[in-house]
Amino acid sequence: MLLYLSSNQNVGIFDFLIKEKGFIIKKLTGEFYLKKFVIHDMRSLSHYSYVAVDLKSIKDNQNELIEALVAFKTMYDIRIIIFAEGLQIEDKLIQKLLKEKIYNIITVTTVSEIKDQVLECVSEQGMTIEDYRDAEGTNSLSRYIFKHKNIKIAVAGVQNRVGTTTTAFNLTNYLHGISAKVSYTEANNNEHLKEIAVYHEFSKETNNCFKHKGIEYYLNKQFPDDYNFNIFDLGILNISSISIFKACDVKILCSGSKSYELPYLNRGLKLIIDEKISTLFTFSTETGRINLKKLTKSKNNRVYFSEFNPNLFDGSVNEKIFKDILIDYIIEI
Template sequence: MMLLYLSSNQNIGIFDSVAKEQEILVKKLSGEFHFKSFVIKDMRSLNHYEYVAIDLKAIKDTEEEFIETLIAFKSMYDSRIIIYGEGLKQGNVLLNKLVDIEVYNLITSTKIETINQEIKKTLSPEGMSYKDVFKFRNETFCGDNKKQYSFICENVQIAVAGVSSKVGTTTTAFNMANFLSAMGAKAYYVEFNKSKHLDVIGLYYREMIKTENGYECKGVKYIDTSAVFNWDCNFIIFDLGEINKEKKRVIESCKINVLCSTSKPYELSAAKDSIEIYDNQSTHLIAYFGHIRTLIPTTCGQHFGIIRTA
């Protein structure tokens, strides 16, 4: 295996001992670099390296240029990117941006023993994951393209249900929670059904951190109905799964209701039955893959806002 190391003059030997132990060949380039120009100039030769380590002290690009180049690099190469940023701490803007673009192999310690431990982790088969760098995220941080707002509402309950299974109910609930969190709100996702999808999703995505009450990922807390929790948030999103009459009390107690559907021919009957459960309850209907307006009875049509997605 080969590692390319772009280093400042004072940190040129930082990978030597660990690389020797793991029999990784290190090619060192020391000095000062404009990373964007370097990638463009040496584009063909970069295919040979399993690891590309970058000492931030050696980089002369602006933060914006550096992040843009890393994004482009990740799209072109399979090399693992390792960032050496000695002494950077939680709340650092660049660290937040690196985590946002899924660059998780970050070395930030100032003591040689812990530096070597972090290097070993970055060079391990699995490398560092989101769980290892979650501590660097600052929940108040807002990237260049993310506008955040101040939310004064408390514990607004949103019920997301589907006319049947596999119509995007859980996906819609997850996306809603993540969108609200990205906008600056405190959001909770509650698996209010018997599917047990949350545990499967939590095991599959390494970014989801296991907590006492469920999971947490990028500011959103995910729990199921077995968790004992004191609400202290802006929005609570209940994933009801497939809607039925037994859940009518839940949708009546929520301030906002969302019903997910499709307009496939074999699903139209279930969609019509589900819409009738809502009666005169004000509801947002998300209709995937086509038109569904003909399913809404005249008596309750005025209570439905329709969102059609292709």
């Protein structure tokens, strides 16, 4: 279901979704103080998947609007869509929205362009930071300097289903989102990349390379050149993958946090006992993190706890972790 807070002149913007996508849409038309609306109507909004806000219907000032949207994002797992017809990427409000990771913003003015952006906003992935790159492929937000070329980053798991591929994809998309030139390589035998490429409609560059939203994804354990960062998804850390893991500049080990999963972690740590690594617990509860850190942290092992993120292409959820892991290679200016 989609809730739409609309001005009188833009009330029909999302109507085509009813027929074409089978959406159920509830409209509230008029003028709103969004901050008050969020406070008073918060409980009745949990059953919506999307909330669209026409800026022409909102009477809050910019700071109040941002506060209301941040509060809304904190309380609910609902996609926020902003109808900001005619605004430019350089406008302060758009920049504030992007900094809060609100990317589903409709700014175009023609009917056909509005329809295209609406469809992108309600797609499985939605709009991402990639949609705000300029013609030269650089990010419109913070600028970064990358100190080196071809920094090789290994991402491995201590066993199956601990988020290794999701972490590798998220890290790739995080780096791409801050304007790094980055590649992903499937350096394992799982062959998940082909299935992902078909499902998400990647373009095929060569027999061994796909491309999606500006990122190149390689099959068959390739070691491409001329990138700032190369991400290698090693699958499970074992005897066959240990040599690549050790050869990389940055080493990330993914692990589950349940008691019966820790023996796999210990086994993996023994294989790389002298290596400087970052251990990333991908599914951990808040209460168990102190003990996990005590058991795992050492002078060669930095420990992190990632937030759950099922979206392969969203590098923003755990960006603080990624930034800390790569602190020696990235300068923010």
